[in-house]
Amino acid sequence: MALITITGYPSSGKSKRAQQLKEYLEDKLADPEYHGPTLKVVILSDDNLNLARSVYDESRSEKPARGTLFSAVQRQMGQDTILIMDSLNYIKGFRYQMYCAAREMKIRVCTVYVVAKPELCREWNSEREEGSTKYSAETLDNLLQRYEEPSSMVRWDSPLFTVLWTDESPPNEDIWKAxxxxxxKPPNVGTQSVPKAPSDTLHILEHTTTAIVSAIMAHQSATQGLSLGGPTTLNVSPGLNVSIDLPARALTLSEVQRYKRSFVTVHKKAMTIGTAEKGVVDLTEDAVSRKFVEYLEENMGP
Structure with missing residues:
Protein backbone atom coordinates (compact mmCIF):
# COMPACT_ATOMS: atom_id res chain seq x y z
CA MET A 1 0.00 0.00 0.00
CA ALA A 2 2.70 2.50 1.02
CA LEU A 3 6.28 2.95 2.17
CA ILE A 4 7.09 5.84 4.53
CA THR A 5 10.82 6.45 4.82
CA ILE A 6 11.92 8.21 8.01
CA THR A 7 15.26 9.97 7.74
CA GLY A 8 17.30 12.39 9.85
CA TYR A 9 20.40 12.79 11.96
CA PRO A 10 21.21 10.00 14.41
CA SER A 11 19.46 10.55 17.77
CA SER A 12 17.25 13.26 16.27
CA GLY A 13 13.96 11.74 17.47
CA LYS A 14 13.06 9.63 14.41
CA SER A 15 11.65 6.73 16.42
CA LYS A 16 9.41 9.07 18.41
CA ARG A 17 8.01 10.53 15.18
CA ALA A 18 7.56 7.06 13.68
CA GLN A 19 5.53 5.97 16.73
CA GLN A 20 3.43 9.15 16.62
CA LEU A 21 2.71 8.55 12.97
CA LYS A 22 1.86 4.88 13.52
CA GLU A 23 -0.66 5.76 16.23
CA TYR A 24 -2.28 8.40 14.03
CA LEU A 25 -2.56 6.10 11.02
CA GLU A 26 -4.03 3.28 13.11
CA ASP A 27 -6.61 5.69 14.54
CA LYS A 28 -7.56 6.80 11.03
CA LEU A 29 -7.91 3.19 9.86
CA ALA A 30 -10.12 2.38 12.87
CA ASP A 31 -12.33 5.43 12.32
CA PRO A 32 -15.92 4.42 11.36
CA GLU A 33 -15.80 6.97 8.56
CA TYR A 34 -12.90 5.13 6.90
CA HIS A 35 -14.21 2.81 4.18
CA GLY A 36 -11.00 1.86 2.40
CA PRO A 37 -9.16 -1.46 2.30
CA THR A 38 -8.12 -3.26 5.46
CA LEU A 39 -4.58 -2.18 6.24
CA LYS A 40 -1.97 -2.72 8.92
CA VAL A 41 0.71 -0.26 10.00
CA VAL A 42 4.17 -1.72 10.59
CA ILE A 43 7.32 -0.03 11.87
CA LEU A 44 10.59 -1.52 10.68
CA SER A 45 13.68 -0.34 12.55
CA ASP A 46 17.21 -1.21 13.61
CA ASP A 47 15.82 -2.14 17.01
CA ASN A 48 13.28 -4.75 15.89
CA LEU A 49 15.91 -6.23 13.59
CA ASN A 50 18.37 -6.38 16.53
CA LEU A 51 20.88 -4.11 14.80
CA ALA A 52 22.96 -2.33 17.43
CA ARG A 53 24.10 1.24 16.76
CA SER A 54 27.66 -0.11 16.83
CA VAL A 55 27.14 -1.50 13.30
CA TYR A 56 27.68 2.08 12.11
CA ASP A 57 31.14 2.21 13.68
CA GLU A 58 32.78 0.70 10.59
CA SER A 59 31.83 0.37 6.93
CA ARG A 60 32.48 -3.39 6.96
CA SER A 61 29.67 -3.86 9.51
CA GLU A 62 27.41 -1.09 8.21
CA LYS A 63 27.11 -2.48 4.69
CA PRO A 64 25.65 -5.91 5.70
CA ALA A 65 23.37 -4.11 8.17
CA ARG A 66 21.91 -2.05 5.32
CA GLY A 67 21.48 -5.28 3.38
CA THR A 68 19.51 -6.72 6.30
CA LEU A 69 17.34 -3.61 6.43
CA PHE A 70 16.65 -3.65 2.69
CA SER A 71 15.76 -7.37 2.70
CA ALA A 72 13.34 -6.76 5.56
CA VAL A 73 11.76 -3.84 3.68
CA GLN A 74 11.20 -6.04 0.65
CA ARG A 75 9.58 -8.76 2.78
CA GLN A 76 7.28 -6.35 4.61
CA MET A 77 6.09 -4.28 1.65
CA GLY A 78 2.66 -5.22 0.38
CA GLN A 79 -0.72 -3.96 -0.76
CA ASP A 80 -2.16 -4.52 2.74
CA THR A 81 0.61 -2.70 4.65
CA ILE A 82 1.65 0.86 5.42
CA LEU A 83 5.32 0.31 6.19
CA ILE A 84 7.22 2.91 8.22
CA MET A 85 10.96 2.51 7.68
CA ASP A 86 12.52 3.94 10.86
CA SER A 87 16.28 3.96 10.45
CA LEU A 88 19.04 6.45 9.66
CA ASN A 89 18.39 6.20 5.90
CA TYR A 90 21.07 8.87 5.58
CA ILE A 91 22.47 7.75 2.22
CA LYS A 92 20.48 8.98 -0.77
CA GLY A 93 21.47 5.88 -2.76
CA PHE A 94 19.85 3.66 -0.14
CA ARG A 95 16.67 5.76 -0.18
CA TYR A 96 16.64 5.46 -3.97
CA GLN A 97 17.04 1.68 -3.68
CA MET A 98 13.96 1.46 -1.46
CA TYR A 99 12.06 3.80 -3.79
CA CYS A 100 12.78 1.48 -6.72
CA ALA A 101 11.61 -1.55 -4.73
CA ALA A 102 8.40 0.28 -3.85
CA ARG A 103 7.75 1.16 -7.49
CA GLU A 104 8.24 -2.44 -8.46
CA MET A 105 5.64 -3.40 -5.85
CA LYS A 106 3.35 -0.60 -7.16
CA ILE A 107 2.90 1.03 -3.77
CA ARG A 108 2.90 4.71 -2.76
CA VAL A 109 5.92 6.38 -1.20
CA CYS A 110 6.76 9.41 0.89
CA THR A 111 9.68 10.63 2.99
CA VAL A 112 9.58 12.17 6.47
CA TYR A 113 12.63 14.30 7.31
CA VAL A 114 13.12 14.63 11.08
CA VAL A 115 15.20 17.76 11.76
CA ALA A 116 17.18 18.49 14.91
CA LYS A 117 20.28 20.55 15.58
CA PRO A 118 23.54 18.56 15.80
CA GLU A 119 24.14 19.75 19.36
CA LEU A 120 20.69 18.47 20.37
CA CYS A 121 21.44 15.09 18.77
CA ARG A 122 24.66 14.86 20.77
CA GLU A 123 22.83 15.80 23.97
CA TRP A 124 20.01 13.30 23.43
CA ASN A 125 22.47 10.55 22.52
CA SER A 126 24.52 11.19 25.68
CA GLU A 127 21.36 10.81 27.78
CA ARG A 128 20.79 7.29 26.53
CA GLU A 129 21.94 4.38 28.62
CA GLU A 130 24.97 2.50 27.41
CA GLY A 131 23.82 -0.27 25.09
CA SER A 132 22.52 -1.10 21.65
CA THR A 133 20.67 2.22 21.12
CA LYS A 134 23.57 4.57 21.89
CA TYR A 135 26.13 5.75 19.34
CA SER A 136 29.73 6.26 20.27
CA ALA A 137 30.73 9.94 20.18
CA GLU A 138 33.09 9.33 17.26
CA THR A 139 30.47 7.44 15.23
CA LEU A 140 27.84 10.10 15.91
CA ASP A 141 30.10 12.89 14.66
CA ASN A 142 31.04 10.84 11.59
CA LEU A 143 27.39 10.20 10.71
CA LEU A 144 26.47 13.86 11.19
CA GLN A 145 29.15 14.85 8.68
CA ARG A 146 28.18 12.16 6.15
CA TYR A 147 24.42 12.75 6.27
CA GLU A 148 22.88 13.32 2.83
CA GLU A 149 19.87 15.58 3.23
CA PRO A 150 16.68 14.65 1.33
CA SER A 151 15.29 16.98 -1.31
CA SER A 152 11.77 17.44 -2.63
CA MET A 153 13.35 18.06 -6.04
CA VAL A 154 14.28 14.39 -6.52
CA ARG A 155 11.64 11.77 -7.17
CA TRP A 156 12.83 9.22 -4.60
CA ASP A 157 12.41 11.69 -1.71
CA SER A 158 9.05 13.04 -2.86
CA PRO A 159 6.61 13.86 -1.47
CA LEU A 160 8.81 15.14 1.36
CA PHE A 161 7.48 16.15 4.79
CA THR A 162 9.72 17.96 7.28
CA VAL A 163 9.30 17.69 11.07
CA LEU A 164 11.25 20.15 13.23
CA TRP A 165 12.39 19.24 16.74
CA THR A 166 9.99 21.92 18.03
CA ASP A 167 6.91 20.41 16.33
CA GLU A 168 4.52 18.54 18.58
CA SER A 169 3.77 15.95 15.89
CA PRO A 170 4.42 15.19 12.20
CA PRO A 171 2.07 16.62 9.54
CA ASN A 172 -0.07 13.53 9.97
CA GLU A 173 -3.03 14.51 7.81
CA ASP A 174 -0.83 15.37 4.83
CA ILE A 175 1.06 12.10 5.20
CA TRP A 176 -2.24 10.20 5.43
CA LYS A 177 -3.38 11.72 2.13
CA ALA A 178 -0.04 10.91 0.51
CA LYS A 185 4.07 5.34 -9.99
CA PRO A 186 4.27 2.33 -12.31
CA PRO A 187 7.48 0.30 -12.62
CA ASN A 188 9.85 1.52 -15.31
CA VAL A 189 12.80 -0.03 -17.11
CA GLY A 190 15.01 0.79 -14.17
CA THR A 191 12.83 -1.05 -11.66
CA GLN A 192 11.38 -3.94 -13.63
CA SER A 193 13.07 -7.29 -13.57
CA VAL A 194 13.53 -8.72 -17.04
CA PRO A 195 14.00 -12.33 -18.08
CA LYS A 196 17.53 -13.56 -18.52
CA ALA A 197 18.76 -15.81 -21.29
CA PRO A 198 19.20 -19.52 -20.47
CA SER A 199 22.66 -20.52 -19.31
CA ASP A 200 23.47 -22.43 -22.52
CA THR A 201 22.53 -19.55 -24.83
CA LEU A 202 26.10 -18.42 -25.40
CA HIS A 203 27.04 -21.90 -26.59
CA ILE A 204 24.03 -21.97 -28.94
CA LEU A 205 24.88 -18.51 -30.26
CA GLU A 206 28.50 -19.38 -31.03
CA HIS A 207 27.82 -22.88 -32.33
CA THR A 208 24.94 -21.92 -34.66
CA THR A 209 26.59 -18.86 -36.19
CA THR A 210 29.83 -20.79 -36.74
CA ALA A 211 27.89 -23.60 -38.42
CA ILE A 212 26.18 -21.13 -40.79
CA VAL A 213 29.51 -19.54 -41.72
CA SER A 214 30.95 -23.00 -42.46
CA ALA A 215 27.87 -23.93 -44.50
CA ILE A 216 28.19 -20.78 -46.65
CA MET A 217 31.87 -21.40 -47.36
CA ALA A 218 31.21 -25.10 -48.07
CA HIS A 219 28.45 -24.14 -50.53
CA GLN A 220 30.78 -21.77 -52.38
CA SER A 221 33.48 -24.40 -52.50
CA ALA A 222 31.07 -27.05 -53.79
CA THR A 223 29.72 -24.84 -56.59
CA GLN A 224 33.23 -23.70 -57.56
CA GLY A 225 31.91 -20.31 -58.61
CA LEU A 226 29.51 -21.76 -61.20
CA SER A 227 26.38 -20.66 -59.36
CA LEU A 228 26.91 -17.54 -57.29
CA GLY A 229 24.10 -15.62 -55.64
CA GLY A 230 20.37 -16.08 -55.29
CA PRO A 231 18.21 -18.11 -52.91
CA THR A 232 20.16 -20.99 -51.40
CA THR A 233 19.32 -23.69 -48.88
CA LEU A 234 22.12 -24.52 -46.47
CA ASN A 235 22.38 -27.61 -44.32
CA VAL A 236 23.54 -26.16 -41.00
CA SER A 237 23.22 -29.23 -38.79
CA PRO A 238 21.23 -32.46 -38.69
CA GLY A 239 17.60 -31.42 -38.83
CA LEU A 240 18.33 -27.75 -39.40
CA ASN A 241 18.29 -26.20 -42.88
CA VAL A 242 18.18 -22.46 -43.54
CA SER A 243 17.30 -20.49 -46.63
CA ILE A 244 19.47 -17.49 -47.45
CA ASP A 245 19.66 -15.07 -50.36
CA LEU A 246 23.39 -14.90 -51.16
CA PRO A 247 24.94 -12.01 -53.11
CA ALA A 248 26.09 -12.54 -56.71
CA ARG A 249 29.75 -12.52 -55.78
CA ALA A 250 32.25 -14.65 -53.94
CA LEU A 251 32.31 -14.14 -50.17
CA THR A 252 35.60 -14.38 -48.32
CA LEU A 253 35.90 -16.20 -45.01
CA SER A 254 37.23 -13.07 -43.28
CA GLU A 255 34.22 -11.05 -44.46
CA VAL A 256 31.66 -13.56 -43.20
CA GLN A 257 33.59 -13.98 -39.95
CA ARG A 258 33.45 -10.22 -39.46
CA TYR A 259 29.65 -10.28 -39.78
CA LYS A 260 29.51 -13.17 -37.35
CA ARG A 261 31.59 -11.37 -34.71
CA SER A 262 29.44 -8.26 -34.97
CA PHE A 263 26.23 -10.26 -34.67
CA VAL A 264 27.49 -12.28 -31.68
CA THR A 265 28.71 -9.14 -29.87
CA VAL A 266 25.30 -7.49 -30.09
CA HIS A 267 23.47 -10.55 -28.81
CA LYS A 268 25.97 -11.21 -26.01
CA LYS A 269 25.18 -7.74 -24.69
CA ALA A 270 21.45 -8.45 -24.88
CA MET A 271 21.98 -11.69 -22.97
CA THR A 272 24.00 -9.93 -20.27
CA ILE A 273 21.43 -7.23 -19.51
CA GLY A 274 18.41 -9.44 -20.21
CA THR A 275 16.80 -7.09 -22.72
CA ALA A 276 16.98 -8.97 -25.98
CA GLU A 277 13.90 -8.15 -28.02
CA LYS A 278 12.71 -5.72 -25.29
CA GLY A 279 12.80 -8.33 -22.55
CA VAL A 280 11.77 -11.36 -24.60
CA VAL A 281 14.81 -13.59 -24.76
CA ASP A 282 14.46 -16.11 -27.61
CA LEU A 283 17.89 -17.43 -28.57
CA THR A 284 17.14 -21.03 -29.45
CA GLU A 285 19.02 -22.64 -32.34
CA ASP A 286 16.15 -21.92 -34.76
CA ALA A 287 15.85 -18.31 -33.59
CA VAL A 288 19.60 -17.68 -33.77
CA SER A 289 19.87 -19.12 -37.28
CA ARG A 290 16.90 -17.08 -38.50
CA LYS A 291 18.22 -13.85 -36.99
CA PHE A 292 21.75 -14.42 -38.26
CA VAL A 293 20.54 -15.10 -41.79
CA GLU A 294 18.48 -11.91 -41.71
CA TYR A 295 21.50 -10.01 -40.44
CA LEU A 296 23.71 -11.39 -43.21
CA GLU A 297 21.21 -10.59 -45.94
CA GLU A 298 20.94 -6.99 -44.67
CA ASN A 299 24.70 -6.45 -44.47
CA MET A 300 26.35 -8.49 -47.25
CA GLY A 301 25.05 -6.30 -50.03
CA PRO A 302 24.85 -7.27 -53.74
Whole structure:
Protein backbone atom coordinates (compact mmCIF):
# COMPACT_ATOMS: atom_id res chain seq x y z
CA MET A 1 0.00 0.00 0.00
CA ALA A 2 2.70 2.50 1.02
CA LEU A 3 6.28 2.95 2.17
CA ILE A 4 7.09 5.84 4.53
CA THR A 5 10.82 6.45 4.82
CA ILE A 6 11.92 8.21 8.01
CA THR A 7 15.26 9.97 7.74
CA GLY A 8 17.30 12.39 9.85
CA TYR A 9 20.40 12.79 11.96
CA PRO A 10 21.21 10.00 14.41
CA SER A 11 19.46 10.55 17.77
CA SER A 12 17.25 13.26 16.27
CA GLY A 13 13.96 11.74 17.47
CA LYS A 14 13.06 9.63 14.41
CA SER A 15 11.65 6.73 16.42
CA LYS A 16 9.41 9.07 18.41
CA ARG A 17 8.01 10.53 15.18
CA ALA A 18 7.56 7.06 13.68
CA GLN A 19 5.53 5.97 16.73
CA GLN A 20 3.43 9.15 16.62
CA LEU A 21 2.71 8.55 12.97
CA LYS A 22 1.86 4.88 13.52
CA GLU A 23 -0.66 5.76 16.23
CA TYR A 24 -2.28 8.40 14.03
CA LEU A 25 -2.56 6.10 11.02
CA GLU A 26 -4.03 3.28 13.11
CA ASP A 27 -6.61 5.69 14.54
CA LYS A 28 -7.56 6.80 11.03
CA LEU A 29 -7.91 3.19 9.86
CA ALA A 30 -10.12 2.38 12.87
CA ASP A 31 -12.33 5.43 12.32
CA PRO A 32 -15.92 4.42 11.36
CA GLU A 33 -15.80 6.97 8.56
CA TYR A 34 -12.90 5.13 6.90
CA HIS A 35 -14.21 2.81 4.18
CA GLY A 36 -11.00 1.86 2.40
CA PRO A 37 -9.16 -1.46 2.30
CA THR A 38 -8.12 -3.26 5.46
CA LEU A 39 -4.58 -2.18 6.24
CA LYS A 40 -1.97 -2.72 8.92
CA VAL A 41 0.71 -0.26 10.00
CA VAL A 42 4.17 -1.72 10.59
CA ILE A 43 7.32 -0.03 11.87
CA LEU A 44 10.59 -1.52 10.68
CA SER A 45 13.68 -0.34 12.55
CA ASP A 46 17.21 -1.21 13.61
CA ASP A 47 15.82 -2.14 17.01
CA ASN A 48 13.28 -4.75 15.89
CA LEU A 49 15.91 -6.23 13.59
CA ASN A 50 18.37 -6.38 16.53
CA LEU A 51 20.88 -4.11 14.80
CA ALA A 52 22.96 -2.33 17.43
CA ARG A 53 24.10 1.24 16.76
CA SER A 54 27.66 -0.11 16.83
CA VAL A 55 27.14 -1.50 13.30
CA TYR A 56 27.68 2.08 12.11
CA ASP A 57 31.14 2.21 13.68
CA GLU A 58 32.78 0.70 10.59
CA SER A 59 31.83 0.37 6.93
CA ARG A 60 32.48 -3.39 6.96
CA SER A 61 29.67 -3.86 9.51
CA GLU A 62 27.41 -1.09 8.21
CA LYS A 63 27.11 -2.48 4.69
CA PRO A 64 25.65 -5.91 5.70
CA ALA A 65 23.37 -4.11 8.17
CA ARG A 66 21.91 -2.05 5.32
CA GLY A 67 21.48 -5.28 3.38
CA THR A 68 19.51 -6.72 6.30
CA LEU A 69 17.34 -3.61 6.43
CA PHE A 70 16.65 -3.65 2.69
CA SER A 71 15.76 -7.37 2.70
CA ALA A 72 13.34 -6.76 5.56
CA VAL A 73 11.76 -3.84 3.68
CA GLN A 74 11.20 -6.04 0.65
CA ARG A 75 9.58 -8.76 2.78
CA GLN A 76 7.28 -6.35 4.61
CA MET A 77 6.09 -4.28 1.65
CA GLY A 78 2.66 -5.22 0.38
CA GLN A 79 -0.72 -3.96 -0.76
CA ASP A 80 -2.16 -4.52 2.74
CA THR A 81 0.61 -2.70 4.65
CA ILE A 82 1.65 0.86 5.42
CA LEU A 83 5.32 0.31 6.19
CA ILE A 84 7.22 2.91 8.22
CA MET A 85 10.96 2.51 7.68
CA ASP A 86 12.52 3.94 10.86
CA SER A 87 16.28 3.96 10.45
CA LEU A 88 19.04 6.45 9.66
CA ASN A 89 18.39 6.20 5.90
CA TYR A 90 21.07 8.87 5.58
CA ILE A 91 22.47 7.75 2.22
CA LYS A 92 20.48 8.98 -0.77
CA GLY A 93 21.47 5.88 -2.76
CA PHE A 94 19.85 3.66 -0.14
CA ARG A 95 16.67 5.76 -0.18
CA TYR A 96 16.64 5.46 -3.97
CA GLN A 97 17.04 1.68 -3.68
CA MET A 98 13.96 1.46 -1.46
CA TYR A 99 12.06 3.80 -3.79
CA CYS A 100 12.78 1.48 -6.72
CA ALA A 101 11.61 -1.55 -4.73
CA ALA A 102 8.40 0.28 -3.85
CA ARG A 103 7.75 1.16 -7.49
CA GLU A 104 8.24 -2.44 -8.46
CA MET A 105 5.64 -3.40 -5.85
CA LYS A 106 3.35 -0.60 -7.16
CA ILE A 107 2.90 1.03 -3.77
CA ARG A 108 2.90 4.71 -2.76
CA VAL A 109 5.92 6.38 -1.20
CA CYS A 110 6.76 9.41 0.89
CA THR A 111 9.68 10.63 2.99
CA VAL A 112 9.58 12.17 6.47
CA TYR A 113 12.63 14.30 7.31
CA VAL A 114 13.12 14.63 11.08
CA VAL A 115 15.20 17.76 11.76
CA ALA A 116 17.18 18.49 14.91
CA LYS A 117 20.28 20.55 15.58
CA PRO A 118 23.54 18.56 15.80
CA GLU A 119 24.14 19.75 19.36
CA LEU A 120 20.69 18.47 20.37
CA CYS A 121 21.44 15.09 18.77
CA ARG A 122 24.66 14.86 20.77
CA GLU A 123 22.83 15.80 23.97
CA TRP A 124 20.01 13.30 23.43
CA ASN A 125 22.47 10.55 22.52
CA SER A 126 24.52 11.19 25.68
CA GLU A 127 21.36 10.81 27.78
CA ARG A 128 20.79 7.29 26.53
CA GLU A 129 21.94 4.38 28.62
CA GLU A 130 24.97 2.50 27.41
CA GLY A 131 23.82 -0.27 25.09
CA SER A 132 22.52 -1.10 21.65
CA THR A 133 20.67 2.22 21.12
CA LYS A 134 23.57 4.57 21.89
CA TYR A 135 26.13 5.75 19.34
CA SER A 136 29.73 6.26 20.27
CA ALA A 137 30.73 9.94 20.18
CA GLU A 138 33.09 9.33 17.26
CA THR A 139 30.47 7.44 15.23
CA LEU A 140 27.84 10.10 15.91
CA ASP A 141 30.10 12.89 14.66
CA ASN A 142 31.04 10.84 11.59
CA LEU A 143 27.39 10.20 10.71
CA LEU A 144 26.47 13.86 11.19
CA GLN A 145 29.15 14.85 8.68
CA ARG A 146 28.18 12.16 6.15
CA TYR A 147 24.42 12.75 6.27
CA GLU A 148 22.88 13.32 2.83
CA GLU A 149 19.87 15.58 3.23
CA PRO A 150 16.68 14.65 1.33
CA SER A 151 15.29 16.98 -1.31
CA SER A 152 11.77 17.44 -2.63
CA MET A 153 13.35 18.06 -6.04
CA VAL A 154 14.28 14.39 -6.52
CA ARG A 155 11.64 11.77 -7.17
CA TRP A 156 12.83 9.22 -4.60
CA ASP A 157 12.41 11.69 -1.71
CA SER A 158 9.05 13.04 -2.86
CA PRO A 159 6.61 13.86 -1.47
CA LEU A 160 8.81 15.14 1.36
CA PHE A 161 7.48 16.15 4.79
CA THR A 162 9.72 17.96 7.28
CA VAL A 163 9.30 17.69 11.07
CA LEU A 164 11.25 20.15 13.23
CA TRP A 165 12.39 19.24 16.74
CA THR A 166 9.99 21.92 18.03
CA ASP A 167 6.91 20.41 16.33
CA GLU A 168 4.52 18.54 18.58
CA SER A 169 3.77 15.95 15.89
CA PRO A 170 4.42 15.19 12.20
CA PRO A 171 2.07 16.62 9.54
CA ASN A 172 -0.07 13.53 9.97
CA GLU A 173 -3.03 14.51 7.81
CA ASP A 174 -0.83 15.37 4.83
CA ILE A 175 1.06 12.10 5.20
CA TRP A 176 -2.24 10.20 5.43
CA LYS A 177 -3.38 11.72 2.13
CA ALA A 178 -0.04 10.91 0.51
CA UNK A 179 -0.18 7.22 1.45
CA UNK A 180 -3.87 6.71 0.68
CA UNK A 181 -4.54 9.08 -2.21
CA UNK A 182 -1.14 9.80 -3.71
CA UNK A 183 0.00 8.78 -7.16
CA UNK A 184 1.17 5.19 -7.58
CA LYS A 185 4.07 5.34 -9.99
CA PRO A 186 4.27 2.33 -12.31
CA PRO A 187 7.48 0.30 -12.62
CA ASN A 188 9.85 1.52 -15.31
CA VAL A 189 12.80 -0.03 -17.11
CA GLY A 190 15.01 0.79 -14.17
CA THR A 191 12.83 -1.05 -11.66
CA GLN A 192 11.38 -3.94 -13.63
CA SER A 193 13.07 -7.29 -13.57
CA VAL A 194 13.53 -8.72 -17.04
CA PRO A 195 14.00 -12.33 -18.08
CA LYS A 196 17.53 -13.56 -18.52
CA ALA A 197 18.76 -15.81 -21.29
CA PRO A 198 19.20 -19.52 -20.47
CA SER A 199 22.66 -20.52 -19.31
CA ASP A 200 23.47 -22.43 -22.52
CA THR A 201 22.53 -19.55 -24.83
CA LEU A 202 26.10 -18.42 -25.40
CA HIS A 203 27.04 -21.90 -26.59
CA ILE A 204 24.03 -21.97 -28.94
CA LEU A 205 24.88 -18.51 -30.26
CA GLU A 206 28.50 -19.38 -31.03
CA HIS A 207 27.82 -22.88 -32.33
CA THR A 208 24.94 -21.92 -34.66
CA THR A 209 26.59 -18.86 -36.19
CA THR A 210 29.83 -20.79 -36.74
CA ALA A 211 27.89 -23.60 -38.42
CA ILE A 212 26.18 -21.13 -40.79
CA VAL A 213 29.51 -19.54 -41.72
CA SER A 214 30.95 -23.00 -42.46
CA ALA A 215 27.87 -23.93 -44.50
CA ILE A 216 28.19 -20.78 -46.65
CA MET A 217 31.87 -21.40 -47.36
CA ALA A 218 31.21 -25.10 -48.07
CA HIS A 219 28.45 -24.14 -50.53
CA GLN A 220 30.78 -21.77 -52.38
CA SER A 221 33.48 -24.40 -52.50
CA ALA A 222 31.07 -27.05 -53.79
CA THR A 223 29.72 -24.84 -56.59
CA GLN A 224 33.23 -23.70 -57.56
CA GLY A 225 31.91 -20.31 -58.61
CA LEU A 226 29.51 -21.76 -61.20
CA SER A 227 26.38 -20.66 -59.36
CA LEU A 228 26.91 -17.54 -57.29
CA GLY A 229 24.10 -15.62 -55.64
CA GLY A 230 20.37 -16.08 -55.29
CA PRO A 231 18.21 -18.11 -52.91
CA THR A 232 20.16 -20.99 -51.40
CA THR A 233 19.32 -23.69 -48.88
CA LEU A 234 22.12 -24.52 -46.47
CA ASN A 235 22.38 -27.61 -44.32
CA VAL A 236 23.54 -26.16 -41.00
CA SER A 237 23.22 -29.23 -38.79
CA PRO A 238 21.23 -32.46 -38.69
CA GLY A 239 17.60 -31.42 -38.83
CA LEU A 240 18.33 -27.75 -39.40
CA ASN A 241 18.29 -26.20 -42.88
CA VAL A 242 18.18 -22.46 -43.54
CA SER A 243 17.30 -20.49 -46.63
CA ILE A 244 19.47 -17.49 -47.45
CA ASP A 245 19.66 -15.07 -50.36
CA LEU A 246 23.39 -14.90 -51.16
CA PRO A 247 24.94 -12.01 -53.11
CA ALA A 248 26.09 -12.54 -56.71
CA ARG A 249 29.75 -12.52 -55.78
CA ALA A 250 32.25 -14.65 -53.94
CA LEU A 251 32.31 -14.14 -50.17
CA THR A 252 35.60 -14.38 -48.32
CA LEU A 253 35.90 -16.20 -45.01
CA SER A 254 37.23 -13.07 -43.28
CA GLU A 255 34.22 -11.05 -44.46
CA VAL A 256 31.66 -13.56 -43.20
CA GLN A 257 33.59 -13.98 -39.95
CA ARG A 258 33.45 -10.22 -39.46
CA TYR A 259 29.65 -10.28 -39.78
CA LYS A 260 29.51 -13.17 -37.35
CA ARG A 261 31.59 -11.37 -34.71
CA SER A 262 29.44 -8.26 -34.97
CA PHE A 263 26.23 -10.26 -34.67
CA VAL A 264 27.49 -12.28 -31.68
CA THR A 265 28.71 -9.14 -29.87
CA VAL A 266 25.30 -7.49 -30.09
CA HIS A 267 23.47 -10.55 -28.81
CA LYS A 268 25.97 -11.21 -26.01
CA LYS A 269 25.18 -7.74 -24.69
CA ALA A 270 21.45 -8.45 -24.88
CA MET A 271 21.98 -11.69 -22.97
CA THR A 272 24.00 -9.93 -20.27
CA ILE A 273 21.43 -7.23 -19.51
CA GLY A 274 18.41 -9.44 -20.21
CA THR A 275 16.80 -7.09 -22.72
CA ALA A 276 16.98 -8.97 -25.98
CA GLU A 277 13.90 -8.15 -28.02
CA LYS A 278 12.71 -5.72 -25.29
CA GLY A 279 12.80 -8.33 -22.55
CA VAL A 280 11.77 -11.36 -24.60
CA VAL A 281 14.81 -13.59 -24.76
CA ASP A 282 14.46 -16.11 -27.61
CA LEU A 283 17.89 -17.43 -28.57
CA THR A 284 17.14 -21.03 -29.45
CA GLU A 285 19.02 -22.64 -32.34
CA ASP A 286 16.15 -21.92 -34.76
CA ALA A 287 15.85 -18.31 -33.59
CA VAL A 288 19.60 -17.68 -33.77
CA SER A 289 19.87 -19.12 -37.28
CA ARG A 290 16.90 -17.08 -38.50
CA LYS A 291 18.22 -13.85 -36.99
CA PHE A 292 21.75 -14.42 -38.26
CA VAL A 293 20.54 -15.10 -41.79
CA GLU A 294 18.48 -11.91 -41.71
CA TYR A 295 21.50 -10.01 -40.44
CA LEU A 296 23.71 -11.39 -43.21
CA GLU A 297 21.21 -10.59 -45.94
CA GLU A 298 20.94 -6.99 -44.67
CA ASN A 299 24.70 -6.45 -44.47
CA MET A 300 26.35 -8.49 -47.25
CA GLY A 301 25.05 -6.30 -50.03
CA PRO A 302 24.85 -7.27 -53.74
Missing amino acids: VTEGLV
